[in-house]
Amino acid sequence: MATITLTRISKSFGATRVLNDIDLDIQAGEFLTLVGPSGCGKSTLLRILAGLEEPNTGEVRIDGRTVNAVRAADRNLAMVFQSYALYPHLTVAENMMTPLRLRDLSWRERLPVAGPLLARAKHKSLRAQVEETARILEIEPLLQRKPGQLSGGQRQRVALGRAMVRKPVAFLMDEPLSNLDAALRVHMRSELAELHSDLGTTFVYVTHDQAEALTMSTRMAVMMDGDILQLDSPQAIYENPSDIRVAQFIGSPKINILPGDVDSDGRISVAGMTLARRVSAANRGAISVGLRPENLKLAKGSSAETIEGTLVYRENLGSDLYLHLAIGENIGRLIVRAAPHEASGLNVGDQVFVERLRGEAIFFGADGKRVGAAGLKSNGADAARAVA
Amino acid sequence: MATITLTRISKSFGATRVLNDIDLDIQAGEFLTLVGPSGCGKSTLLRILAGLEEPNTGEVRIDGRTVNAVRAADRNLAMVFQSYALYPHLTVAENMMTPLRLRDLSWRERLPVAGPLLARAKHKSLRAQVEETARILEIEPLLQRKPGQLSGGQRQRVALGRAMVRKPVAFLMDEPLSNLDAALRVHMRSELAELHSDLGTTFVYVTHDQAEALTMSTRMAVMMDGDILQLDSPQAIYENPSDIRVAQFIGSPKINILPGDVDSDGRISVAGMTLARRVSAANRGAISVGLRPENLKLAKGSSAETIEGTLVYRENLGSDLYLHLAIGENIGRLIVRAAPHEASGLNVGDQVFVERLRGEAIFFGADGKRVGAAGLKSNGADAARAVA
Amino acid sequence: MSDATATAAVRERSSDDQFVLRWSSREALKHAVLIVGALIVLLPFYVMLSYSFKSPSEIMTNTGGLIGLQEPFRDDYCVKLGNAAEDCMVTPVIYNYTTAFGKAPLLRYLFNGAVVTASIFFIQVLIALPCAYALAKLKWWGREFVFSMVLFCLLIPVHAIALPLYIMLSKLGLTNSYAALVIPWTISVFGIFLMRQFFMTVPDDLIDAARMDGMNEFAIIWKVMLPTAVPALLAFAIFSVVAHWNDYFWPRIVITGNRELFTPPLGLREFKGDADGDNFGPMMATATIIVTPLIVAFLIAQRRFIEGITLSGMK
Amino acid sequence: EDKVTIEFAYPYSHLFDVTYEKILPKFYAQHPNIEVKMRATYESYEDGTNTILREAVAGNLPDVTMQGLNRQAILVEKGIAKSLEPFIAKEADFAKDGYHKAMLDLGTFGGQVHGLPFSVSLPVGYYNMEVMEKAGITDVSQLPKTWDEVVEVCGKLREAGVKNPMFWGWNITGNWFLQALMWSQDKPTVEGADFTLDEPEGLTALNTMNDLFDGCEMQNLEWKAALASFASGEIGMMYWSTSAVGAVERSMGDFTLMTNEYPGLVEGGPKGLPAGGNSAMLVSASDDPAVLDAAWKWLKFITSGEGAADVARTTGYMPPNQAANEIILKDFYDQNPAKATAVRQLPLLREWQAYPGDNGLAATQVIYDALEGIVTGEYDDMEELQEELTEEVQDLLPSSS
Amino acid sequence: MARSRAHVWFVAPAVTLMFVILILPILIAAVLSFTDYSLGNDGAQYVGLKNYERIFTRSTYEKMFIATFTYVGVVVPLSVGLGLGAALLINSLKRFGDLYKTIYFLPVMAALLAMAIVWEFALHPTIGIVNKTLATGCGTVLEHWAWYAQGCAKTFPLWLTDRNYAIWTVAFIGVWQGFGFNMVLYLAGLTSVPRELYQAAEMDGARTGWDRFRLVTWPMLGPTTVFVVTITCIRSFQVFDTVEAFYPQGGGPSKSVYVMMFAIYEKAIQQNLMGIGAAITVVFLGFVMFLTLMQRWLVERRVHYS
Ligand SMILES: Nc1ncnc2c1ncn2[C@@H]1O[C@H](COP(=O)(O)OP(=O)(O)OP(=O)(O)O)[C@@H](O)[C@H]1O
Ligand SMILES: Nc1ncnc2c1ncn2[C@@H]1O[C@H](COP(=O)(O)OP(=O)(O)OP(=O)(O)O)[C@@H](O)[C@H]1O
Ligand SMILES: [Mg+2]
């Protein structure tokens, strides 16, 4: 359990600036997720936190103590690497044992043969810890194999195990589940969540899988191009993105962004319909309207509050059906989520009406910032919701 | 466009049997997906088809001609490798050019300097083909880079490009999208689908991503442990899995499997409620009842047709909420999908009722086979659906 | 790299084999080429082994086939010591090998060779590995300069610096000691170069992981870099051991006093008479004996050397 | 009583180990309180000199060293070898020990004896009598006496189908055989700092070689190859150092070996021949009179009397000592006629000259290269060669600079 | 990390030793090259560039450069080529690969002094196994070859002591001795070529072995080749042992094998002329450094792909 504070961290590799004055406060015991597109600087930030990379400017504090000058090995953090980084010459058990041996045993107790004899009890307890962790991760039968004999998913679990086996002040995880197949990923998600609630240790978790970010985190930080665009609870970020880029990044399929227009009264028109909700007249002009696919619904027929489109593609995921609609020349496509049975009769080329929105529309100004959402906080979210 | 027929293909590596007498008929122009858990033999099957691996027994026929003795280079298939397998010393353009050069140019025309002079027009047309493919894949600006300077996602697109640039009799793709981030993956999915419909070439596509398998394929084959468990259209496989393992593998989150009981009248009772639908009395005894999370719905209160559970975990994906319910000692967990607004009031520990199923329940006997579903065909599916 | 590539490596081999099966005449051709090469390569070894069996006159007149007639001949040395000629008749093969071991204390030389070669290799690794690591994986001011220095030193021939070195050692009073045999070789720029090239291929994440696990830089070298660098290390070991086991030039310069400190190749000089006639039989026996331990070591090392450890703990 | 230990180093263990093995017990019997510690042997004479030079710089010289006869000068010049005069002066009956005057001269520099010869060799002729028979030579008396006769015999042998009738050891140390041809005309190769090859005798020597190599179509063989060719019976006549007698006898095939006097330029044989071999020098850096004295005792013992006789008994060399040759070894030479040839030539024994100055060895090398040029046919105009060679060598000698 | 001073501890011993053992003596040699120092003398005279002048004017040194470059020119391409060839062949074998590996590696392991003697016997003009074998071909069709006929009529070449053959023979022995090490390095390099690349090439239509070699093997062995060539080059420039063993005096017939290292040794150690020896050393280093820099400049950038 540790609070971690990053102040005005910036980092450049040569001429390319990777992090721009990042400020981040991670509370003790929270599960903080860093999400963002590939190359946005997530791993770099994590590595600075770990002490593996030195920031150009800024300060890293753990539990209030500035650790800029403390080396990685002494910060007592555990890290799972994006590339596993297992010791290829050691067995799985030895890989997992390594951090324990190095931290919990004196050099005398680490001696090859004499060590286990000298401190039999200690060694035994370490072995027990390793076995317990292996049990959780379902890699018990693999303990005596070397990494080269494992499949990608198994390796990733060993990498996780090597971190989990310790009791560090915080866990840093860099896409630890990216190589697992769907079923295993869901399983590991719940194991990690459980680990977090059991230990109460601070987690800093990097991912580009939204499902992970949304389901596991206490708070998530959406990064893009070296900046943190938004830092909030997952729900708040999903429902009240402060920036059009956040809205587009979070949510699958992507949020529908339609070009809208604000008249001098603050009335909003989009795709031929006028919305009930108004915004301040200061936003006169072009505006972007974000509509999430699951908040749209098929309508039986045309009305003032429906959008009309042509079905160009149906994507059937079994549980859901995504309908891709073309709506007018310069407006673009609209994706609508439907239940398979609702849309069983529709074929490509059919005319479709999309009904009055079940959920909320989100507005963004020309600069990409949320409109009418200034000062939005996750708890003050409702006030800013607009029902079309 | 080619039909590919595999007959009784088996393959062992040393003592481990990887494929058990596989029979597979791939129709000309179809998009066939092989799905299955890691290590089930998908890649091996694909490689046998490609001619990179020799089967222990069995026959591979392409357009009716037995090609067991034809080497890979002469089968005129294009393959995308799971590990990209790009030539690291060649630029992206050269990588994509390679199959064209090797197949369309004589050795004289391939000479380093003289070649382009000798056959200027030919070389120009090849370059044009490469550029066209690069445009589709959005890697035009990268054409002069080497693979080492690309991100994982970009590499994968180049690997795809190297295959797409040709006009082979069939495309073989081994998890070609696995390293792309969500947005790009969705984009590439539609590009591939378009490529398929444009060219009409046969596609054999390996993946462990269900979304890909379900959305892109004409038919999909679910493999497990070296056997093809089911080969059918995606919708049929999702809705009418012939085996409990198929049902469990396809669908995310996983299908809920509840232990049920069939009495002598064929009546089914599960988790305290009796279902309206009956099965043949021959299935008397234990039975497994599969309920997809999206087919369950929260109920306002208890009734004869509701299942009661305690909320142990809420997973919020923004667009959906997955509620994990504990329902009785030896029954296990039930996952229910709900819309966020439906369940906004629920907290962990609350008592929750799950209503009468919106969709269908699926029954499996003790052997894992579908019950009352013998002779199921994708077009005869409706007949076997049971509404609880 | 995914595990797929690792297994693919194995798979490709097997599919290659299938091609080979189809083209077994090609396989035969390969063997033919290799056998011709092997014969040329082996020719001097055949001569060496054969001479180590033969009597002086068989050697000089090149008769006697592979192993000679093994007719007893008179051992001059024995005669000169005043023994009767009849008592001095010896069988060539026995004479050659017993002389190799007897006249020169070859066992002692072999022991010296082992001690010196092992110490040199040990110290070289001890010094080169950290330096190679720092050059490959740490960023510091002056790194490029030091690397250039390594490249430059790679070019320096020992023969050019032998005399200054000898004088430096003698000023320290170290000539005629194991130290003199070892000290000049404690620094192997070749080793630094080779290991650096290899370390460059070790992923940074592996090192970072070790740091997170609580290893200090020193522990990283010996517990992470060394084990992963086994193939390169073996290549270096072969290079270093072969060079120093067979080194004739330096020991000859520096060991002028005590024969007890001779290394195996110096044993060869016991049989040198130059224009007044070498004693070839025992010389070849000695040469055969000297090379044997290396062959054995190579056979042991070869498996691991060629296969090595792929960095399969990584993605 | 205190034991004095002296350190001793010598070349060619394969040749001389046995000699010292025989000498040592006799020495210890006479001098029980001296211990001789054998250092690592030198691989060759060059190695011996270089080692001493290095050790001189390093300051760990042995007490007594054996050096090639032509290498003594350099050690004397550099002040490493000590004069033996003080010790000789103390010996009452030194001359009686029977050193040949000529041999003492070999180690005398600036009027002071610095080295006492230990083993001496002279060039002799080796003949394979079975081959010679093809040229009609069956008896010692018919063996060639002059180089012209050698060329003649070569011609006969070649006609009889011997491809490679003769080998002449020009390559021994590079200039030993050149000096042999010069001494044959009683002309030293070096006078003061003057290289005398530019004089008529020089041209004669070069021409003799050229004629010989041409006339016999001599192959440019390396010494091992030459010995092997002779041992295998392919070569009829080999001119070489007497020191190789042992090696030839040991390794030769089944034929009759004879040695005979070295041919001369004219009937009557050579007027002089350069001595090969090595001599003992005192190089001790010790100030301890006891050590020096012990070193002298050892040095004297091995170069005189019974000690010296063992050289002949165990090697192809002659002992440097009149007494040893004439008295002790009478029977021995009767039994080993091949080794007796050199003894018969003893009166001809002359100095094996070194080239003065730092470049002395470089000068030797220049001569070696030139001689090789004659053998390989690179040079055929001997006058031109004489001029070039003299100029180049003279350039390396001290006076010219 | 940058904060850590660890690298100082890692590099300091190596750098110190490098300086004391290698650089310092070379600096001393550089200084001596302007003097006429001779071992055992008390002092030395400053002679300016005289030593260098000699190197570039005397015909002996011309022979030295010719011999050196001929040797390097023969040995580098051949031992790299044969090393690669053997590695490729052995790598493609189904069995007996280990046997060939060991055989080809034997010459690397043998003590050169003894091997030189063996070669001398084997190459003996008449009784050597090589010429004897050649002689068995006399009287067959081979005699139509003029060279062969002449060999039969008189003798086959005196491989080691004929000035037309010596340098080639020595170079051959250099190749014989060195290609095994290159082979082993290449074998190690081959194991790291991803097998999937060959399969990709196969799918791309590379039917012949040559296509696969051009497309995959050769480029992928690029880094190995650079390393092998660098090392072989340096080692061939530094060739000494064979020459000294065959021609302890003089550097071969008509100085045709008078390579630079031997010249250094002959002058500085054999003839005790440190000044000239040192000057040759400096020239040698200059040459090798120049070539190494050229080579790096030409090749380095092309072979590192990441
Ligand atoms: N050592 C380095 N030298 C130069 N650029 C670097 C270095 N490390 C990272 N970068 C660059 O910094 C940017 C951020 O990299 P980082 O690894 O933090 O991205 P990421 O957010 O973790 O991406 P991913 O999701 O792909 O892992 C990238 O554009 C990358 O190219
Ligand atoms: N060359 C080989 N030697 C031994 N076993 C092998 C070899 N190649 C594959 N296997 C084994 O065969 C099985 C099937 O491998 P395959 O690569 O076909 O799996 P896959 O279905 O493609 O899995 P993934 O989704 O992980 O790529 C695996 O258990 C694997 O370990
Ligand atoms: Mg990252």
Ligand SMILES: [Mg+2]
């Ligand atoms: Mg696979």
